[in-house]
Amino acid sequence: MNVLLFGITRDITGQSRLTVPADAGINTVAGLKDWLGVHYPGFKQLKSLAIAVDNEYANDEDAIGPAQEIALIPPVSGG
């Protein structure tokens, strides 16, 4: 599963795009957040971390899979 990264999430991972291995068995937003926290403790320091699925904010219980566009949304600061 590919995950798009923006802003500080690129600094935390040291990558411009994240690939979550299929054998991690992630199929929900909450599962992805847990996996991220284990592999990149820097995420726990953030004020918030949202997940977007196909350009919309997703809820923890939402299902995710490789067919969707998934992105990490750290605290926004536009304007």
Added chain:
Amino acid sequence: MLIRLVEHIDLNEAFAYLNSPMAGAVNFFIGTVRNQTKGKEVLHLDFEAYDAMALTQMEKLANIAMHRWPLVGVAVIHAIGAKRPGTPVVLIGVSSAHREASFEACRFLIDELKKSVPIWKKEYFEDNSVWVNAHP
């Protein structure tokens, strides 16, 4: 609706879009780069957007405003890239028959944009740089 991510904000283009014989009021909010944060000099800001989602969310907010107030037109434009102090980086423009609706919708749109549209700014100082708002 005029919904855009741009390199440079063109105020005249936005006004030309919003101005209409049906509108007695055109209201603008323009956010610019401040030259300091907590007393520290800001050299420049760097804006980054998740383009597709930012445009989707900006359009969604503009639609909510169009339904909530009797508006003639709405423009939501955000700049991306490196910007120096004094540069306009966000423009909200609203036209309506009477001024109350455009004042209120303009305020709603900038407040909501700052809460939910996926755009990020990094502040560059003399000695370091920080992603704004990232940490508690």
